[in-house]
Amino acid sequence: MAQGRVHLKGIYKRFGNFIALKHIDLDIQPVEFFALLGPSGSGKTTTLRMIAGLDTPDEGVIEVDGEDVTFAPPADRDIAMVFQNYALYPHMTVRDNIAFPLKMDKMPKAEIEPAVVRAAERVDIAHLLHRRPGQLSGGQQQRCALARAIVRQPKLFLLDEPLSNLDAQLRLQTRVELKKLQRALNVTAIYVTHDQEEAMTLADRMAVFLEGDILQVGTPDEVFNRPASIAVAAFIGSPPMNLLPATLDGDRLTVSGHSMTLPRAPQHPGGEVTMGVRPSHVRIDPQGLPTRLYLSENLGESALLNLYLGDELVKMRVASFNAGAEGETVPIAFDIDTIHLFESGSGRRIPLAGE
Ligand SMILES: Nc1ncnc2c1ncn2[C@@H]1O[C@H](COP(=O)(O)OP(=O)(O)OP(=O)(O)O)[C@@H](O)[C@H]1O
Ligand SMILES: [Mg+2]
Known part of the structure; x- marks a missing residue:
């Protein structure tokens, strides 16, 4: 035994x-x-x-x-x-x-x-x-x-x-x-x-x-x-995932005025929520949200772009060092299949249907 x-x-x-x-x-x-x-x-x-x-x-x-x-x-x-x-x-x-x-x-x-x-x-x-x-x-x-x-x-x-x-x-x-x-x-x-x-x-x-x-x-x-909560999401990952205020209406998620359709229905009545997205799941998209490049960090194999979406700092991982010009506009989008949703008040994870 x-x-x-x-x-x-x-x-x-x-x-x-x-x-x-x-x-x-x-x-x-x-x-x-x-x-x-x-x-x-x-x-x-x-x-x-x-x-x-x-x-x-x-x-x-x-x-x-x-x-x-x-x-x-x-x-x-x-x-x-x-x-x-x-x-x-x-x-x-x-x-x-x-x-x-x-x-x-x-x-x-x-x-x-x-x-x-x-x-x-x-x-x-x-x-x-x-x-x-x-x-x-x-x-x-x-x-x-x-x-x-x-x-x-x-x-x-x-x-x-x-x-x-x-x-x-x-x-x-x-x-x-x-x-x-x-x-x-x-x-x-x-x-x-x-x-x-x-x-x-x-x-x-x-x-x-x-x-x-x-x-x-x-x-x-x-x-x-x-991650079961915002607290875990904010601790796990290096750097941890970006956490951004968002609005949920059915399966429509709106961040900074930009709406996306979730792959499956969230188990939540809707309203103000927190969206989590890892730096490696942010990409450049000419049709996306305009951000301002604040600082680019060279990590060797990859680089981390520190971007401002309005007042919110968003970290984005790019494959190779791309200095960019500080102050430059970088349009970004999030891979919708990879995002996480949390209740803003309790911090609890909001599961999508089937999760
Ligand atoms: N003998 C003690 N008397 C008073 N406070 C203590 C005592 N032992 C631990 N603590 C307190 O209890 C808390 C937890 O301590 P613990 O050593 O378990 O932390 P830890 O998670 O192992 O941290 P670390 O990563 O720094 O080792 C700390 O705030 C510490 O100051
Ligand atoms: Mg210890």
């Missing part, structure tokens, strides 16, 4: 007068790679610490494989945790760092060495076992922390921004290795990050956190292509 299901029910946490978590519900499946994604201070680490047993909620229940572990100490939870700063013991060799959890578990000495070598080989540091952490590069230290975490074959693998100390290139490389490792170990991974690209590429599913609340739970595809 697959193990490692984590069920959070109504988790509420306060620090003094500050409410850090507002009744969090989450159901994480066995061997899932699950990301907790959100901006700084949104409650991701607090949630992970409760799952680890390093902190306890004021209200709510945490179950692992159906067992209530809300107040169980960390040692009873069969978890391994990797932190942002790795938390290696500086005075111990890599070998002793990796062996540490096994010694704590009182594993017979003869079994420890082969287990340490196996874990080190998995993350490609078997040749570094004699060194101390201070004699390793950042990426090697990070892999040492991973080896220490996997040496015990835990039921749950908890990671809190483990890649954030690595340079951009090493981060991309380690990201791939981490995903491979999780698949090979066949273990549930809960991964905290504020980097949406990391969450999108690593996770089977993710929860989007904001101010102690979960805004949406879904696959990367669902969160990216069907």
Whole structure:
């Protein structure tokens, strides 16, 4: 039977007068790679610490494989945790760092060495076992922390921004290795990050956190292509989608005096709404809306045009660098099949028929 299901029910946490978590519900499946994604201070680490047993909620229940572990100490939870700063013991060799959890578990000495070598080989540091952490590069230290975490074959693998100390290139490389490792170990991974690209590429599913609340739970595809609210839409994507005031009348959508027919009927009575469109779904159209080019940003493979449609800033991605002249008029249109609609008041997504 697959193990490692984590069920959070109504988790509420306060620090003094500050409410850090507002009744969090989450159901994480066995061997899932699950990301907790959100901006700084949104409650991701607090949630992970409760799952680890390093902190306890004021209200709510945490179950692992159906067992209530809300107040169980960390040692009873069969978890391994990797932190942002790795938390290696500086005075111990890599070998002793990796062996540490096994010694704590009182594993017979003869079994420890082969287990340490196996874990080190998995993350490609078997040749570094004699060194101390201070004699390793950042990426090697990070892999040492991973080896220490996997040496015990835990039921749950908890990671809190483990890649954030690595340079951009090493981060991309380690990201791939981490995903491979999780698949090979066949273990549930809960991964905290504020980097949406990391969450999108690593996770089977993710929860989007904001101010102690979960805004949406879904696959990367669902969160990216069907954001549940304006708040999610404003956070996901780099840059996130443009959000523009619009008027809805049946299946007619009007933006800045320009009307379009939606591909399917929206499930909404009509009136003032918010339209979302990604920068890559804005195009130049001589019959379109006139905008003024404010600034063109060269991103290398593509460029971002910052355009003003009246008072509204619209970002448009173009394939290659096209400086344009600042102040120039650029007529634009939106790919109608790709737009998103939201209620302006509640911020909730307005589904189209069949969605
Ligand atoms: N021990 C504590 N005492 C008081 N406030 C705390 C404590 N721990 C966390 N907080 C507050 O709770 C909120 C959530 O913190 P948390 O560490 O969970 O955020 P996070 O989403 O992990 O952010 P980051 O991306 O910056 O790590 C923050 O506003 C933080 O200041
Ligand atoms: Mg954190």
